[in-house]
Amino acid sequence: MGKSLKHIGVLTSGGDAPGMNAAIRSVVRTCTHHGIEVTGFYEGYQGVIDDNAETLDARAVAHIINRGGTMLRSARCAEFRTREGRQKAYDNLKKRGIEGLVVIGGDGSFTGASLLSDEFDIPVIGIPGTIDNDIYGTDFTIGFDTALNTVVDAVDRIRDTATSHNRLFFIEVMGRDSGFIALNAGIAVGATNILIPEESTELDEVITKLKTGRENGKTSSIVLVAEGEKMGDALFMAEETKKHLPDYDIRVSVLGHMQRGGNPTCADRVLATRLGVAAVEQLMAGHSSVMCGVRNGSVCTVSIHDAISRKPGIDRNLMHIAEIVSL
């Protein structure tokens, strides 16, 4: 291992996630350890197309393990979706003598990486970095744990005022197409209802549950709504509920981008560090088009093709548990 690989690139792409910095640091320091040069590209694929990049050494990534966001910044780059854009990116990688690319991002970023590798035969390795936890092949993505803790802290605060005023809150959390944040945080904050895109719920069920809760003496209720919920967003759900429960004092809170910021938790720092080492080792071993993840506590790999084409299932048992304890 490590004899032939001389120079790799690293970038962060798509929505940022706490722990991306820890992953960059790990990639860079693993390379330093093995005598491999690393170039960091700024703003995702845009930086590869524009050749906006610099060499990163061990000191360049000092004191970033604890910081949210990404020191390489991130972007959603439309040009990379075109063959011409990817050609420009490949030409810049070749010009710099880069022999492999580590992409830290979500499913869209991996789709781009996969195309680049298929079209131009450059090895790519994915590290799952997204707060949504919506990537197949890993139990956890980098940033998910931090976002969950941020949501739990925010909802706990809302609970204080909700209870003081005997109110019902509809709280919207992130998850464009997925309910991982809503489901896990919902259990942790004792939500009465958890609405996620993976599970179809009728408004009637929500109303019945809220009524039963009040009959059982609840002094506040929280309905956690994932952004991607099919029935509608938190505001819509609140308006519809008001029609059926006119005497309820209802408020809406959309947590928004605060969920993507903040210092990464210990779990995210450790996960990011493990996956950074694994990604470089995959390149050193001559592998390509795989994503490094963690399953049942161990680092694993899955083909990027599977990571982007398959959907991680929501844990039905967690849904069941949430139902039992939300009386």
Ligand SMILES: Nc1ncnc2c1ncn2[C@@H]1O[C@H](COP(=O)(O)OP(=O)(O)OP(=O)(O)O)[C@@H](O)[C@H]1O
């Ligand atoms: N089909 C595609 N072909 C080529 N490149 C793509 C494709 N899909 C996405 N990309 C590239 O990856 C970037 C990031 O993708 P996207 O915006 O979907 O975020 P993501 O990686 O899924 O992260 P998240 O969903 O967590 O925000 C895009 O801006 C684009 O540059």
Ligand SMILES: O=P(O)(O)OC[C@H]1O[C@](O)(CO)[C@@H](O)[C@@H]1O
């Ligand atoms: O404002 P942006 O960057 O489009 O991101 C919003 C999206 O990013 C995500 O948080 C994933 O990073 C989604 O849940 C959300 O829909």
Ligand SMILES: [Mg+2]
């Ligand atoms: Mg995505």
